[in-house]
Amino acid sequence: MNTGDTAFMLIATALVFFMTPGLAFFYGGLVRRKNVCNTMMACVAIMGLSVVLWTLFGYSLAFGGNHGGIIGDFRWIALNGVGWEAGPYADTIPHLLFCAFQMMFAMITPALITGSLVGRMKFKALFLFVTLWSFVVYYPLAHMVWGEGGLLAAIGSVDFAGGDVVHISSGVSALVLAIILGRRRGYEQVTYRIHNIPFVVLGASLLWFGWFGFNAGSALAADGLAAHAFMTSAISAAAALLSWMFIDVMKEGKPTLVGASTGLVVGLVAITPGAGFVPIWSAFIIGALVSPICYFGVALIKKKLKIDDALDAFGCHGIGGIWGGIATGIFAQKSINSTAKWDGLVFGDYRLFLAQLEGILITIVIAVVGTLLCVAVVRIFTPLRVSLKEEQLGLDVTQHGENAYPSFNGLDQ
Numbered sequence: 001m002n003t004g005d006t007a008f009m010l011i012a013t014a015l016v017f018f019m020t021p022g023l024a025f026f027y028g029g030l031v032r033r034k035n036v037c038n039t040m041m042a043c044v045a046i047m048g049l050s051v052v053l054w055t056l057f058g059y060s061l062a063f064g065g066n067h068g069g070i071i072g073d074f075r076w077i078a079l080n081g082v083g084w085e086a087g088p089y090a091d092t093i094p095h096l097l098f099c100a101f102q103m104m105f106a107m108i109t110p111a112l113i114t115g116s117l118v119g120r121m122k123f124k125a126l127f128l129f130v131t132l133w134s135f136v137v138y139y140p141l142a143h144m145v146w147g148e149g150g151l152l153a154a155i156g157s158v159d160f161a162g163g164d165v166v167h168i169s170s171g172v173s174a175l176v177l178a179i180i181l182g183r184r185r186g187y188e189q190v191t192y193r194i195h196n197i198p199f200v201v202l203g204a205s206l207l208w209f210g211w212f213g214f215n216a217g218s219a220l221a222a223d224g225l226a227a228h229a230f231m232t233s234a235i236s237a238a239a240a241l242l243s244w245m246f247i248d249v250m251k252e253g254k255p256t257l258v259g260a261s262t263g264l265v266v267g268l269v270a271i272t273p274g275a276g277f278v279p280i281w282s283a284f285i286i287g288a289l290v291s292p293i294c295y296f297g298v299a300l301i302k303k304k305l306k307i308d309d310a311l312d313a314f315g316c317h318g319i320g321g322i323w324g325g326i327a328t329g330i331f332a333q334k335s336i337n338s339t340a341k342w343d344g345l346v347f348g349d350y351r352l353f354l355a356q357l358e359g360i361l362i363t364i365v366i367a368v369v370g371t372l373l374c375v376a377v378v379r380i381f382t383p384l385r386v387s388l389k390e391e392q393l394g395l396d397v398t399q400h401g402e403n404a405y406p407s408f409n410g411l412d413q
Contacts, residue, residue, distance in 0.1 A: 001085075002092035008222035009093050009101060015213025016104035020047050020111050022210055026203025026265070027115050029196040030258075030311050034394025035119045036195065036404045042114040042123070046130055050107040053134055055079055058106055059099050061135070062142040063089065069151035071140050088148065090220040101217060102142070109138055109166045115311035116174035119184050120391055123399040125384045129177075129374050137173065137370035141165045141363060156341045156352060157359030158332065160229065161218040163273025163325045164363040171318020172367035175301075175309060180375055181384060183308035185391050192310075197257055204261035208237055211268045215275040225337060229275035232283040233268060239287030240267025247295050262316065266294045269320035274328035277340050282331035286324065294319050322360055329356030 024043035028036045050058075060076035067073060076082050079099065087095025110130045117126070144150040145159045152164065159165060184192070194200065215233040219226035244263025245255040270290035271283055278286070298315035301307050309315055329352050332344040342352040378384065390398040397403060 001094070002221070005090075005092040005221045005223075006094065006097060008226070009090075009097050009217060009220065012213035012217025013097065013101045013104055015210045016101065016217065017107070017210075019104070019207055019210035019214065020108045022203045022206025023108060023111050024203070025199045026207060026261070027118070027311055029199025029201075029203060030115075030194050031118050032192060032394070033195045033405055034396055036396065037402045038123065038395035038399050039114070039118050041400060042126060043111045045123075045127060046111045046114075047107055049127065049130060050110065050134070051103060053131065054103045054106045055099075058134060058139050059102065061139040062106075063099075063102070063147050066143070066147065066149035069144060069149050069154055071143050072147055089146075092221055098220070101220075102146075105162055105166060105214075106134065106138060106142070109162075109170050110134060112166070112170035112313055112317050113174045113177065115313035116178040116309045117181055118310045119395060120181055120385050121177075122382060122384060122386050123395070125378050125382050128378050128381060132374040132377055133173065133370065136374055137169055137367055138165070141169055141366060144362075145359075152359045152362060155358055156355035158277060158328060158337075158340050158352070158356070159273045159325070159359070160276040160328075160337070161215045161272045163269075163321045163328070164359055167269050167272060167317040167321030168325065168360060168363045169367045171314040171316070171321055172364050173371040174313035175307070175318060176368055176371040177375070178307055178309045178314070181308075183306070184310065185388065187306075187308050194258060200258055200261050204265055208264055208268065211237070211272075215268075215272060219276055225276050228280070228336065231280060232275045232278060233271050235280065235283035236271035236287030236290075237264045237267035239284050240264060240270065240291045243267075243288045243291035244295065247292060262294075262312075263291050266290050266316050266320040269317055270324040270327065273321070273324045274332060277328055277332035277337050278344070279331065279333055279336065282327070282346075286327045286331070289327075290320050290323050293323050325356050325360045326353075329353035 020043055024040040028040040031039045056078050060074050061072045064072040064076040082095050082099050084094045087098050090098050142165050144152040145165050212230055216226040216230040241260050241264040244259045248255045248259040267287040270286050294316055297319040298312050301309055301315055330345045332340045334340040343349045345353040
């Protein structure tokens with residue numbers, strides 16, 4: 001047990017927790033006034049739901065034992081046997097602290113999905129969906145990547161802080177949900193105004209701040225690898241921010257605050273799987289390239305395919321996570337982190353690159369099938385979508401009986 005590592009991981013855990021409120025502000029600022037409470041409430045409700053589910057069942061299923069490389073068991077149900085001593089996954093911090101750190105990942109991942117469905121999904125349906133999705137998609141994926149004998153780890157795929165587990169899984173599930181729900185009323189006729197850009201910047205800033213705990217904390221120790229992941233995260237976010245600004249200037253003639261905020265977030269998404277595997281110099285490339293990849297990916301989804309991924313959950317997290325996983329296969333070095341069995345493609349070995357592609361494809365299949373299964377079950381109990389009248393009135397009033405701006409005169413309907 002090491003007190004320095006323990007202190008560092010306590011701080012990293014708190015930082016990762018802070019990301020979910022940050023996401024609430026980021027998403028809340030992007031939506032229309034009449035849906036801001038509902039959008040933020042989705043994140044807040046998941047904060048409570050995820051902690052209860054994780055401590056009762058999730059941690060044990062994700063990290064307790066191994067069954068076929070797919071799932072754990074119930075040996076640590078309700079955290080029975082998870083105590084102050086070091087656990088099997090980190091020998092210098094309390095087992096309970098490792099559980100708490102992983103709990104914050106289980107919190108923000110389903111919250112990311114909510115960005116694709118704002119303004120049209122029943123809150124009851126969303127709550128039930130997230131509950132089921134955690135069991136069907138998140139816990140198995142966490143086990144496959146980070147758990148004892150996990151399937152994706154066994155094939156040689158690596159994921160430092162959640163490219164597969166967090167971003168690809170949530171992004172792909174968000175896309176499937178957006179397709180199933182259908183587009184918002186008047187999607188092609190109405191301009192959906194961003195109602196609070198300062199909220200967007202605040203949320204993006206909180207995400208960047210918390211992401212240092214997300215990526216650096218995944219080293220599970222206050223050591224050089226944590227410092228390496230911290231710096232690759234900062235560089236990728238900064239490069240992506242500038243890259244998105246450049247695209248805005250080239251396409252629209254002016255840089256935008258929303259664009260810069262989005263750019264820094266996709267830069268963080270892209271570096272997440274490789275933060276503790278790739279050399280520092282590659283973080284510039286990974287961040288600089290993710291912005292055009294996501295920018296034009298979003299345009300394809302919305303303008304060509306006409307899919308209403310409202311806040312670009314797939315466009316940013318799904319596409320950004322896929323690029324990050326591929327980039328890890330290109331740039332990773334086993335000399336940086338021996339968890340990687342092979343060097344990346346740029347260093348002359350193709351095996352890690354192929355393992356990354358295989359891991360990404362498996363993650364996509366699990367997310368698609370799992371989402372369809374969860375939707376089928378939810379529909380037994382409640383419709384997925386609000387009524388036309390509820391959508392017109394706004395989900396703040398119809399789902400929660402609240403109004404974020406009670407003095408507002410109602411022009412933004």
